[in-house]
Structure formats: structure tokens, C-alpha cells
Amino acid sequence: MSVSGFRMAAMVAPALGALAMGAGAIAAQGGAPDTWWYPGSGKTFAASQDYPNAQGTLRVQVEGGAVKTRGHAFFEPLGANGRACVTCHQPADAMSLSAATAQQRWTASNGHDPLFAAIDGSNCPILPQDQRASHSLLLERGLFRVQLPWPMTAWNGRPVTPDFDIEVVRDPNGCNSAPGYGPKAGNISVYRRPRPVANMKYLLAVGFVFDPKQGFALPLSPEDGRMMSGNIMADNRAGTLRIQMQDAAHGHLQAGKPLTDAQVRQITDFEMRVFTAQQTDAHGNDLSSMGANGGPNHLRVSAPGALGAIGTPVWSEFAAWEKLSPEQAATLTPKQLEFRKSVARGARVFREKMFLITDSAGINSRIGFGNPVRNSCVFCHNMSQMGNDVAPGQVDLGTTTMPFADSMPDLPLFRITCRGRPHPHYGRVIYTMDPGFAMTSGKCADVGKITLQSMRGLSARAPFFSNGLARDLRGIVDYYDRRYSIGYTEQEKQDLVNLMSVL
Amino acid sequence: MLRSVLTLAALAAPLSAAAADTGSLLRFITCPVYRDADSGKKSGCWLAEDPATGIRYDVSLSPHKPDWNYAVLVEGRTTAQPETPCGAPVLDAVRTSRLYDIPCTRHILPAEGYPGRRFVLPRRNPQPTSVPAPSFAGPFVDRSFTVYFEFGNDFLVYQYSDWLIQQAYYWMLSAKPKKLIITGFAASAPETVSGRVMAEPADLALQRAQTVATTMARLLPGIAIETRADPSTTGTSDAEADGIPGQAQRRVEIRAVL
Structure with missing residues (x-):
């Protein structure tokens, strides 16, 4: 498929989409409602929208009311491939994109949707673009190709001299060794999930002035002088929304020129107003009922950046369900009642189940918590309402790096050799599928570090972790259980899954 | 039992x-x-x-x-x-x-029956941004603050070095110094410990100064900062070194000039 082919598909698709949405209840192939937002559809983005998913209903709210999307920079195609920001940040997918949605789009468009643009919606542009197998990473793992400069540049554009060498060990897709690709050609391709653009006030919040994981005060925005949280991108290569947008416009939309100031302001305004969370569970329960505070409205009205340990405990939104009155319980079916109790237990397991965290840079080094250190999920996922880190920074859970990562033979594998001091946990030679933050900092000690994931709207946007390692919520729990030998009981695992399904 | x-x-x-x-x-x-x-x-x-x-x-x-x-x-x-x-x-x-x-x-x-210690927030616990910075009353005069490090390292120690810097930062918000003179020190004089000769590299003094300078520049944008290095193994009587001579040597001094 050529770029012009994608443009054609982009022109046809909005018209079809507008017709379909105008018909009310719409069925895409497979009978599921067509919730896809086409670039340039011109629809109004309602102030509150509900989208069904397997675990219930996701709600998307916009503070300040509905948004007219005609001519809006978030919704209009801005580049050569016909994509808009909304292409990969779909409301039904909690402003991210699930692998299931990608599969639906492939089927519905015969692979012609701009989503599958060769630049990054394909395993590599050198592959035959009309074949499904050439897009397997997006279709199976929800991954987009991210081509990064080698050697790297910092978030402010300054060149960085890395303290490590990088070699390609495995390149199943060609984008790290074919002509024009790979470290010898001055670039490295990694594959990552799109991060949700919602609940941004929490992701941009700065709870402390220090980044204890890097051992400095937080860096300052070149735009407004404020401290930058570092929570925007997986590798923290963009410290502000403006930098991220320009990066995305060039790398994902194939925009021929930078976004204008007006476009940046318009997108920023929209992203800062969008909140999303699961609103009803699979049993039809309202997650903000019987004393609970689920759903996006609570996110919208709460103040960001609060440390749960000294204020509102993380996921205490569901604490009221620990002790439902007999009268309340009588209004629920046994399954509904047990589900609510399970969610409340899951919140406690999240906060209180202690385990030994070992050999994880950003936790066990260089910061002095000790290796190992005993703590729970809330050690890092500590911000009230949101579960991201009040003291932001990047952490290596091992999801991309051997020996901790699961086998993912469809991803490239790199050999990192530290030139100076060896990595404190991996040693001098490291095998990784994505160096993560090291591709921004240039430091061997940062290999495998990834920015913490947002925990809201999870039911709408599988798979999980930056490289899609966990296919579902249970996969997240199982990974942690293996990685840190936690020893969750089957009940605890299910409680955690149920908790995450309602966030 | x-x-x-x-x-x-x-x-x-x-x-x-x-x-x-x-x-x-x-x-x-x-x-x-x-x-x-x-x-x-x-x-x-x-x-x-x-x-x-x-x-x-x-x-x-x-x-x-x-x-x-x-x-x-x-x-x-x-x-x-x-x-x-x-x-x-x-x-x-x-x-x-x-x-x-x-x-x-x-x-x-x-554990063998030993309980460990239930965690309590240490005294040297940096305040979150939600807590207003305390204000200090003048008149102000030039003042020095000291920050400490591990042996052989220039990394800010969590809930120690960062807290010390935050105390300095709070004071500076009120005193508004014109310039900071940041001097890094290193314990470069060899000492034998458990049969091993221990000495910090001399250039660690400057690295420590630069680490603190980077942080102070972020906390106080625009302030003039001069970095210096003294690798000659000197100590300090500052109480925040907790009476450990080696700790007192591994430090950075921030001189706030009004």
C-alpha cells in the first residue's frame, strides 16, 4: 500500500463513518458497535460518552462541555498518511488503542485504514504493506514502531553521547538492519504501545521537586519554566506536551511541517480536559454507586499529585464496598455482591500485599531503598486517584530486558555493552528488546527503564506494558508474580484483576 | 511460638x-x-x-x-x-x-522471629509540593549549607541529601541570594579499611559540585552559580553528618551570597 493509497482510504473512511454514526446503533463486522473515530469526521465530541467493553462500560468526559471537532487539530488529519491524533488515541479505547480495535480496523478496511501506515503501523516499511503479517506487531500486540536516533538526543534536542554501545542481535522485521535502518544507519527501531492521552493533569502533576530515581531536581520546561514530570512518554524523550505533539506529528502523522502554535494550544486544551475511566462493571453496576467513587467524574474534580500514603489511599474509591450494609447487599445479585467485595479486596492487596522488589533499577538502584526492598504495588503506584508515581521517573521492571522479559521472538533484540561502569543489576552486557529511558539519557544504568503506565481505563486498551507483554489484566498480575516471586493466591490474583478492570 | x-x-x-x-x-x-x-x-x-x-x-x-x-x-x-x-x-x-x-x-x-522495624517517615523527609514552603524572617546574611554523599558517589541520597537541599532551598526563597558558590569535596586521602586501601577519586569533588549545581539551577532558575572542587579530604562539624567523620568528608557546601 502506498502513501497515496492510505490517503484515499482516509478520504473514504470519514464519509462512511459519518453515515454510520448518524444511523444511531451501528454494527461493524462481528456485530460490535462501530465506535471508531475517523480522522476528519467532523462529529461533535460529546461532553460525556460511554463505550462498551468486555468488562463493562468506559466513560469519557470532557471538562467544559462538548468539543466541535471540525477543523480541530486533534481530530483532523495533519500529515501525509491521513491519520489524526485520534486515530491512535481512540475514545472507546480510553484514548489509547487496543490490539482488538486494530484487528477490527484491519478487517473493516481490508488493511487500508491509515492506522496501518507503513511508517509505524507496520512492522517495517520495507515489508509488503498489503499483507497482514507485515502488521502483526500492531495487530497482535498493539505496538507501533518508534524510530529513534542513534546516538540519541535529549528531550531538549541536544545530542547525547551514550556510555554504551548497541548491536543488533535479532531483527525479525528488518527495521534494525535493512539498508537505511539500524544503528549503522543512525537509528534504532523499538516497538511500543500508545500511551493514553487522558487524565493528563495527573500525569503532568509534580508531587515532589526531586526525581529520586535520577538523583536530581526535576528538569524545567523550556516553555514555561515549570518542572516537568517525565510521565508523558515511555522513554521520557518528551518532557512537555508540545514536544510530544511535534514528535508525534512528524513520526506518526508524517506531517510535512511542525504544528503551529495554535494547533499545539488547541490539542493541549483538549487533552487537559479529557478524563476517562471505567464507569460500569461487567455486571451492570454503576462504579460510582453505594459509596464508591469510580468513573471519570471523580478524576475530573479531584486535585492531582497527592501522595496516597499521607492522604487518600490509592484505590480507596472502592473502600465502601468492603462493608456494604445488608440493605445494600440485598439489592445486588450474589455475583454482583461478590464482584464488589473482590474489587475492594483487590484494592487492599494492591496496597498491602508486601513482596521483595529485587534488581530493578529506579527502585533498587541508584536510589537507596536497598536491594531487595520490601513493599507493595503502591510503592510506585502511589498517587491518589490515578496510581502513577508522585515522585516521577523511570523504573526497570524487566518487561523489555532479559532475563526477566518473556520471550517475544517477533521483537528485535539488542546487545548493550556498557563502556564505563557496568549496570548494577545486569552487568556489562545487557540483552534488551527496548532500552527504554537509556535511549534518552544515554546511560547504561537506564537500560530497560520505562515510565510508569497509566492505570485508568485498562479494560478498554489491552494489551499492557510498553511492549504489550501482558495480553490481558491477568497477564499483568502473572508477570509481577513471576518477576518478584510474590506468591499471590488465586483469590488475590482474581481480586487484582477485578480491581484493575474497574479503574 | x-x-x-x-x-x-x-x-x-x-x-x-x-x-x-x-x-x-x-x-x-x-x-x-x-x-x-x-x-x-x-x-x-x-x-x-x-x-x-x-x-x-x-x-x-x-x-x-x-x-x-x-x-x-x-x-x-x-x-x-x-x-x-x-x-x-x-x-x-x-x-x-x-x-x-x-x-x-x-x-x-x-526473619527467624525478628520483626524488623515498622516504617516511619524519617526526620529528613522532603516535603511534597503541596506543602507551602516556610518563610524566613530577615535580615539575612551570607550562609552555607552542606549536602552529603555515599562513599565514591555523587548521587543525591534519598531522604537525606535531598532534604538538606530542600532546607537550603526554602531559606533561599526568603533570602533571595544573588549567587551560589558550590564547592564539592572528596575523601581522596587513602585509608586502609578491612585491609583494602580506600580513597575517593579527586575528580569526584567536582562531580559532586556539578550534581548539586544542576539541582540548584533547576530549583532557582536564573541564579548565578559558581562551582569549585576541593579534593583534599577535609571534614566539617555540621550536625547533619551525624558524627561520622567519613560522612563529614563526602560533601558539598553551598555558599549563598546575598
Whole structure:
């Protein structure tokens, strides 16, 4: 498929989409409602929208009311491939994109949707673009190709001299060794999930002035002088929304020129107003009922950046369900009642189940918590309402790096050799599928570090972790259980899954 | 039951010879051992045996904890504190500096009835941004602040170095100095510890100064900063070094010039 082919598909698709949405209840192939937002559809983005998913209903709210999307920079195609920001940040997918949605789009468009643009919606542009197998990473793992400069540049554009060498060990897709690709050609391709653009006030919040994981005060925005949280991108290569947008416009939309100031302001305004969370569970329960505070409205009205340990405990939104009155319980079916109790237990397991965290840079080094250190999920996922880190920074859970990562033979594998001091946990030679933050900092000690994931709207946007390692919520729990030998009981695992399904 | 018996035994036992000699300064290098005590978050114990005496100490109160894969330089003072938390005589104040060039075989002991210590926020706990900065009344005069580091390292120690910097920052918000003179120090004079000659590289002094300068530039954008280095192994009597001479040498001084 050529770029012009994608443009054609982009022109046809909005018209079809507008017709379909105008018909009310719409069925895409497979009978599921067509919730896809086409670039340039011109629809109004309602102030509150509900989208069904397997675990219930996701709600998307916009503070300040509905948004007219005609001519809006978030919704209009801005580049050569016909994509808009909304292409990969779909409301039904909690402003991210699930692998299931990608599969639906492939089927519905015969692979012609701009989503599958060769630049990054394909395993590599050198592959035959009309074949499904050439897009397997997006279709199976929800991954987009991210081509990064080698050697790297910092978030402010300054060149960085890395303290490590990088070699390609495995390149199943060609984008790290074919002509024009790979470290010898001055670039490295990694594959990552799109991060949700919602609940941004929490992701941009700065709870402390220090980044204890890097051992400095937080860096300052070149735009407004404020401290930058570092929570925007997986590798923290963009410290502000403006930098991220320009990066995305060039790398994902194939925009021929930078976004204008007006476009940046318009997108920023929209992203800062969008909140999303699961609103009803699979049993039809309202997650903000019987004393609970689920759903996006609570996110919208709460103040960001609060440390749960000294204020509102993380996921205490569901604490009221620990002790439902007999009268309340009588209004629920046994399954509904047990589900609510399970969610409340899951919140406690999240906060209180202690385990030994070992050999994880950003936790066990260089910061002095000790290796190992005993703590729970809330050690890092500590911000009230949101579960991201009040003291932001990047952490290596091992999801991309051997020996901790699961086998993912469809991803490239790199050999990192530290030139100076060896990595404190991996040693001098490291095998990784994505160096993560090291591709921004240039430091061997940062290999495998990834920015913490947002925990809201999870039911709408599988798979999980930056490289899609966990296919579902249970996969997240199982990974942690293996990685840190936690020893969750089957009940605890299910409680955690149920908790995450309602966030 | 076992836990109760052990606890009672520990309470009844006479203080060890080391603990009875309270206030003595110890300095040794060893491989740390982790005791998997569980009284909630961060409650595990760190133990370190002085090779000269064969006494295993509880070094858990160090602000910067060991990594079980590497040796530590232990610097601490003996106490008469009960051994009940971790089953070993307690060093307090104490520092454990990770020595990444000395690998260790990781070893974990079971709790064996010892509870560890329930986590409490340390005194040197940086305040979140939601807490308003305290204001200081003038008149102000030039003032110095000191920040401390691990041996061989320029990394800001969590809930120690960062807290010290935050105190300086709070004062500077009121005093509004025109310039900061930031001087890094290094303990470069060789000393033999546990049979190993220990000396910090001289250029670490400047690295430490630059680390603190980077942070101060971010906290006080636009302020003039001059960095200096003094690798000549000098100490300070500042109380925040907790009476540990080695700690007093590994420092950065921030001179606020009005």
C-alpha cells in the first residue's frame, strides 16, 4: 500500500463513518458497535460518552462541555498518511488503542485504514504493506514502531553521547538492519504501545521537586519554566506536551511541517480536559454507586499529585464496598455482591500485599531503598486517584530486558555493552528488546527503564506494558508474580484483576 | 511460638560486648546480608559483619541501604539499643556505601522471629509540593549549607541529601541570594579499611559540585552559580553528618551570597 493509497482510504473512511454514526446503533463486522473515530469526521465530541467493553462500560468526559471537532487539530488529519491524533488515541479505547480495535480496523478496511501506515503501523516499511503479517506487531500486540536516533538526543534536542554501545542481535522485521535502518544507519527501531492521552493533569502533576530515581531536581520546561514530570512518554524523550505533539506529528502523522502554535494550544486544551475511566462493571453496576467513587467524574474534580500514603489511599474509591450494609447487599445479585467485595479486596492487596522488589533499577538502584526492598504495588503506584508515581521517573521492571522479559521472538533484540561502569543489576552486557529511558539519557544504568503506565481505563486498551507483554489484566498480575516471586493466591490474583478492570 | 521465644531470649540476653561499648566508631567493608523481616513496607533488616571481630551488626538505619550483590563500606557508631528488631547489635548513626567493584554472593536470612522495624517517615523527609514552603524572617546574611554523599558517589541520597537541599532551598526563597558558590569535596586521602586501601577519586569533588549545581539551577532558575572542587579530604562539624567523620568528608557546601 502506498502513501497515496492510505490517503484515499482516509478520504473514504470519514464519509462512511459519518453515515454510520448518524444511523444511531451501528454494527461493524462481528456485530460490535462501530465506535471508531475517523480522522476528519467532523462529529461533535460529546461532553460525556460511554463505550462498551468486555468488562463493562468506559466513560469519557470532557471538562467544559462538548468539543466541535471540525477543523480541530486533534481530530483532523495533519500529515501525509491521513491519520489524526485520534486515530491512535481512540475514545472507546480510553484514548489509547487496543490490539482488538486494530484487528477490527484491519478487517473493516481490508488493511487500508491509515492506522496501518507503513511508517509505524507496520512492522517495517520495507515489508509488503498489503499483507497482514507485515502488521502483526500492531495487530497482535498493539505496538507501533518508534524510530529513534542513534546516538540519541535529549528531550531538549541536544545530542547525547551514550556510555554504551548497541548491536543488533535479532531483527525479525528488518527495521534494525535493512539498508537505511539500524544503528549503522543512525537509528534504532523499538516497538511500543500508545500511551493514553487522558487524565493528563495527573500525569503532568509534580508531587515532589526531586526525581529520586535520577538523583536530581526535576528538569524545567523550556516553555514555561515549570518542572516537568517525565510521565508523558515511555522513554521520557518528551518532557512537555508540545514536544510530544511535534514528535508525534512528524513520526506518526508524517506531517510535512511542525504544528503551529495554535494547533499545539488547541490539542493541549483538549487533552487537559479529557478524563476517562471505567464507569460500569461487567455486571451492570454503576462504579460510582453505594459509596464508591469510580468513573471519570471523580478524576475530573479531584486535585492531582497527592501522595496516597499521607492522604487518600490509592484505590480507596472502592473502600465502601468492603462493608456494604445488608440493605445494600440485598439489592445486588450474589455475583454482583461478590464482584464488589473482590474489587475492594483487590484494592487492599494492591496496597498491602508486601513482596521483595529485587534488581530493578529506579527502585533498587541508584536510589537507596536497598536491594531487595520490601513493599507493595503502591510503592510506585502511589498517587491518589490515578496510581502513577508522585515522585516521577523511570523504573526497570524487566518487561523489555532479559532475563526477566518473556520471550517475544517477533521483537528485535539488542546487545548493550556498557563502556564505563557496568549496570548494577545486569552487568556489562545487557540483552534488551527496548532500552527504554537509556535511549534518552544515554546511560547504561537506564537500560530497560520505562515510565510508569497509566492505570485508568485498562479494560478498554489491552494489551499492557510498553511492549504489550501482558495480553490481558491477568497477564499483568502473572508477570509481577513471576518477576518478584510474590506468591499471590488465586483469590488475590482474581481480586487484582477485578480491581484493575474497574479503574 | 518460635518468634515469641526468640524475642524473649533477645530481651533477656545481656548486651553484647560491642553494644556495651556505645558510641565507638566502626569502619569496615563486608558483604551485606538481608534478613527478611516483615513488619510492612521497608521493614527488612540489613546486617553486616565486621571481619575484624566477627560481630554481625544491624545497619538498617543507614539512609542509603545496601545492595545484596555488592560489598558495603560500613561506618557507624555502636549503641546500647536492643537487638530485638533484627537480632544484631545496632549501629546508629550509620552509613552503608555500596562498593560496586566488590561483588558479593547474595544472601537472605529468614526473619527467624525478628520483626524488623515498622516504617516511619524519617526526620529528613522532603516535603511534597503541596506543602507551602516556610518563610524566613530577615535580615539575612551570607550562609552555607552542606549536602552529603555515599562513599565514591555523587548521587543525591534519598531522604537525606535531598532534604538538606530542600532546607537550603526554602531559606533561599526568603533570602533571595544573588549567587551560589558550590564547592564539592572528596575523601581522596587513602585509608586502609578491612585491609583494602580506600580513597575517593579527586575528580569526584567536582562531580559532586556539578550534581548539586544542576539541582540548584533547576530549583532557582536564573541564579548565578559558581562551582569549585576541593579534593583534599577535609571534614566539617555540621550536625547533619551525624558524627561520622567519613560522612563529614563526602560533601558539598553551598555558599549563598546575598
